[in-house]
Amino acid sequence: MVDWMSGLIGTVPGFFPDCLTMALPWLAEVSEAELEPLVLASVLLSLIVVYLAAKIGGELCARVNLPPVLGELIGGVVVGVSALHLVVFPGEGGTATDSLLMQLVGWVSGLQPEDGLLRVFRGESEVISVLAELGVIILLFEIGLESDLKELIRVGPQAAVVAVVGVAVPFAAGTAGLIGLFGVGTIPAVFAGAALTATSIGITAKVLAELQKLSSTEGQIIIGAAVLDDVLGIIVLAVVASLAKTGEIEILNVVYLVIGAGVFLIGSIFVGRLLSPYFVAVVNKMRTRGQVLISSLIFAFILSYIAAAIQLEAILGAFAAGLILAETSTHKELEKQISPVADMLVPIFFIVVGARTDISVLNPLDPANRPGLIIASFLVVVAIVGKVVTGFVVFGQPGINRLAVGVGMIPRGEVGLVFAGVGAASGVLSDALDAAIIVMVILTTFLAPPLLRLVFQDADTPSPTEEEALPASTASQTSGPE
């Protein structure tokens, strides 16, 4: 293995001359190669911290009857930029010494920041970021696998109404309120209003899975609406970003996104269903280990890549792949095999979301935060009320838990932070408005999981499919070893 070179190179400084022959495959650029074992060591340390934070946070929340995913988010906050500075990213602080883990790696290896410790930090951050992204891809693939395409199509009209209302109401109320009550200019108000529209599908889906409500009618409406909301969010961001930049809307780009999203979602599912029998036939003929899992991952990653390449989100492709494979005969086997992979990767995503959240903007003792907090309290109210009302526009589904549908749309998650980021970067948002958006995102994200559990537990209206046997992988609250 390469990593045992590190010891030698570490103890023999200047051992490698700059001239290297091509016969030295992965050492032709020594500076990178001698850092590689340190990147691995840093990734191992980061994963230890990530998993400890996820398990401690998740277990503590499970014990006080809160969703484990909330514990993972809070665990992330504790180890992240807001508190312990163990899992931090170069963009947030700049130097390797901001990361306590990097200080440890530097101390153990004797490497100074100027000698390449910052590059190790960048490499480690890159790996952890991509692992987190793979985590949410696997999560949405699993959610797709556990969803029911027919049920999703059946509740499609309702989901579409929920998505559209959930975009329109917070946007209109937020923009109007900012202009009317706070005297904010039109373009910044439109931008902040747009930030109120997005729904974080990852957090909602994870809580639904934990509550074993994913395949309920409410669950499928929420998932369908959240997927459409994701697409609408991409379009809204494109509109407001071009508005903020040029004062005009680039119609062509919007048309391209709308057509692309429609063609991809409908096309992938249509073509996928046509091809899936051949897929199963090939998988059944395979003899080597992991044939179901690897073949399915190839399929999921191809759709994820296509979705990312046409400027949608990779997670939409993963969700579509899951939906398609859910209808094949291999899906039970696949669910069993994807479950440990999800157990390994998904917590990295939630810890990273928490770790990247700087909660210092929530501190009311800092006078600089106060203007933002006042606007934020308005935005939080609009964000929650604007999504909760969506449950009451669902038609033709008597007896469903309307409050649960609305509450399921509340978390803004990292999608809202992207709006704040684009807004701040384009200079249209004042510091106070920018901070207010971040506070709104934090509160909706962290409040939604306990609220969702509350409204599902309080309700005494069992949904028609609730009793269906759920795959073991969605059962989060088992006691003892699985």
Added chain:
Amino acid sequence: MVDWMSGLIGTVPGFFPDCLTMALPWLAEVSEAELEPLVLASVLLSLIVVYLAAKIGGELCARVNLPPVLGELIGGVVVGVSALHLVVFPGEGGTATDSLLMQLVGWVSGLQPEDGLLRVFRGESEVISVLAELGVIILLFEIGLESDLKELIRVGPQAAVVAVVGVAVPFAAGTAGLIGLFGVGTIPAVFAGAALTATSIGITAKVLAELQKLSSTEGQIIIGAAVLDDVLGIIVLAVVASLAKTGEIEILNVVYLVIGAGVFLIGSIFVGRLLSPYFVAVVNKMRTRGQVLISSLIFAFILSYIAAAIQLEAILGAFAAGLILAETSTHKELEKQISPVADMLVPIFFIVVGARTDISVLNPLDPANRPGLIIASFLVVVAIVGKVVTGFVVFGQPGINRLAVGVGMIPRGEVGLVFAGVGAASGVLSDALDAAIIVMVILTTFLAPPLLRLVFQDADTPSPTEEEALPASTASQTSGPE
């Protein structure tokens, strides 16, 4: 998710000004942040190629009764630097345009190499490299889990003899032959001799698992010897590296390595066995999903990090962790859960080993290769014979397959390439000798899997533990879905 920013940023060049506020957590360094979605897209593409190569190679080999892992190595060669240039690493070629995948990413995103495509390439390579390292860590953890500590201790003396003879004979024969037959200088001859000593534990262990011979007496002797060989290899490399550099041996460093390795291997197993009942008690009290897997990964990664930090290999820590957990009551559950994780990560390791191997040195039509090939044929003979003899020094084990033990020690794998790399970098090796070492590594690595299968299948001497029920995860040759 961040990746849907890429579309916007891609279509709106220069959208982000350089001045960014701190309120923009993961965009404070825009240049990195706008490339991040492209890194994810590149990683997805790379994983698609890696998995396709692994499955096609593995399946083809399984059909002609060769070990699937050989198919993965060859699949790696096909997609790597020797042929298709799909999975390549910056150190090997230098620019992003060397990678066909990067050309595709650049074409789709409109990003030019000078605009950051090379940085995307570096990020993608970093992630794939670390995933490969995590793959071999998980492999050795799984091997440890499937090993039997008591059996390993029982065959310990035999394994030690095999390891020592397997280091001494190739080293002595190789060094003497190079000096006597080829007139090579003492220091380069010692270096090349040293490169003959290492055993690639990963390849041998994987083949043994595929053959379901891991828990046989032969299997446990090979694994024990390969682990000791790994430690001896680290010490030998330290000795020859300091010899090549200063002409002297740094005794202190060698003593440090020997003591460190001994304390770590014995200490981790001793302390681990003391602590493992508490570990099981904690895991049994946990209620959230994935508690067995995540807790075990935390343990494995801690030991891996410690092993890497004290200048041993991370895989030795992972192996020790597996051995310790194999004795706990959770080990059946853990084996079941680690299996899909291994299915996902281990192929990345073997594909990357293959992809990094430049087989052009094997071409006899290129006159520049001929001096190296002549020396190489000598080294290959020494490398094979020097390890095969080790099976015949095993004492006190009547009826074992001595040939299998020796053949199991043949593959040099990536460990041998590290010797070639250090030798080339330090300037002591001539081009011909350096190429000869690489040819020796390639041939022993690629020949060992089919040879090992051959000697195990030909033998009609069932070993005492052969009939033991093996965990499903080691069964590689099942037909149909698992």
